[in-house]
Amino acid sequence: MKCQVKRQTLGALLCGVVLGGLLVSQWKFIMPTTHAAQEQAPAQAQQPPQVQTPGQPPAAPETPAQMQADIARLNQIAVDQDHTMIDVGYHFTNLWFAAKQGNWPLAAFNFAEARKHIQWTVDIHPVRRLGEPVDLVPIWDSIRNGVLVSLKASIDQKDEAKFESTYKQTLTACWTCHQASHLPFLHPVVPTAPAQTIISFDPLPAE
Secondary structure (H helix, E strand, C coil): CHHHHHHHHHHHHHHHHHHHHHHHHHHHHHHHHHHHHHHHHHHHHHCCCCCCCCCCCCCCCCCHHHHHHHHHHHHHHCCCHHHHHHHHHHHHHHHHHHHHCCCHHHHHHHHHHHHHHHHHHHHHCCEECCCCCEEHHHHHHHHHCCHHHHHHHHHHCCCHHHHHHHHHHHHHHHHHHHHHCCCCCCCCCCCCCCCCCCCCCCCCCCC
């Protein structure tokens, strides 16, 4: 009787060991899978959902020919130099009247805007191709680092006489660039009327 009980106890113990080993092996298999799924979940949550019209196949990637067509279309609708130079004329005209009225903050603003739009003009077409190609970069560099430095200094110093002189020198430098670009008929002169009337040129009252 005692032997039978021992055999039953030993059998139960062996079953427990086998069952425990199976549970451990299954737990090791399940845990990495669960852990990987938990790591993947935040990454998937960060990705925006793909919106697709029902019944419509996903869009195919563009071919090189389609990309070239897109580039050509963008070149057709991009801003050209005539638009940016209109802005230059607008601000450079207002610069004259602001300085002549002694509104130096407004003069400084229009000077900065005019210079920025000239740079934009050169960035659009660094090389003009009306007739013989003309590299605008060295021409602009000579103006930007030359007469424009003196013009800005006259504004900073609020020196009207120096401003008038350097303003006219700048107009001459601009015409030199126009001539080099085969556009001699674009001859800038001292303006006789403001480019706009909505902004006052009167200086602000002293505080």
